[in-house]
Amino acid sequence: EVQLVESGGGLVTPGGSLRLSCAASGFTFSGYTMNWVRQAPGRGLEWVSSISGTSDYIYYADSVKGRFTISRDNARNSLYLQMNSLRAEDTAVYYCARILLYCSGGRCFYEYHAMDVWGQGTTVTVSS
Amino acid sequence: QSALTQPPSVSGSPGQSVTISCTGTSTDVGRYNRVSWYQQPPGTAPKLLIYEVTTRPSGVPDRFSGSKSANTAFLTISGLQADDEADYYCSSYTISSAYVFGTGTKVTVL
Secondary structure (H helix, E strand, O other): OOEEEEEOOEEEOOOOOEEEEEEEEOOOHHHOOEEEEEEOOOOOEEEEEEEOOOOOOEEEOOOOOOOEEEEEEHHHOEEEEEEOOOOHHHOEEEEEEEEEEEEEOOEEEEEEEEEEEEOOOEEEEEOO | OOOEEOOOEEEEOOOOOEEEEEEOOOOOOOOOOOEEEEEEOOOOOOEEEEEOOOEOOOOOOOOEEEEEEOOEEEEEEOOOOHHHOEEEEEEEEOOOOOEEEEOOEEEEEO
């Protein structure tokens, strides 16, 4: 079964740091671009960051650039988000999500730029 | 990057059709056919409904359909059912190699 499981959320004071993890299973993790998406309480979805399968391409939303760092360990099938200088407005459920790939005959060719597998989310609360 | 604009809510009776709009700009929705739609029932993670403007993943009923005109994408739900009640979000790939989501639309089945 294809699955993503986030962990590492919790309560942190403003200015503090937190590291989120996302454990992947049931697919060839290294072949997929991965994302972090967050959702503040009662609000909509906000894309945070993405990282390609080989970590060659990394992108961030302007709202987190310079404070958050995305990384992955393909040997451990894991995705990470290091969050520093946290602010109240970073309070949210954080989801990891996989980018949909077109694959045929055991090879993958094309990214559809849509997120087809999501974890259940981990909650980050920034408050004093 | 500003969020794509969706109506806050739409409603319809069982069996009716509803359409949700998603308006962006020439740097996202208008530039690429890389618009996707997600369904999010309360307290759950989003689920992919449509990708590449019109394509449904396997398992998504054909009651859900997508389209696009210029800078605006649309999701139509035909034959509305009670379990279609959820929040719906559009998303687009952008010229900056980023993603932007819509503001979200709550669908209510009357």
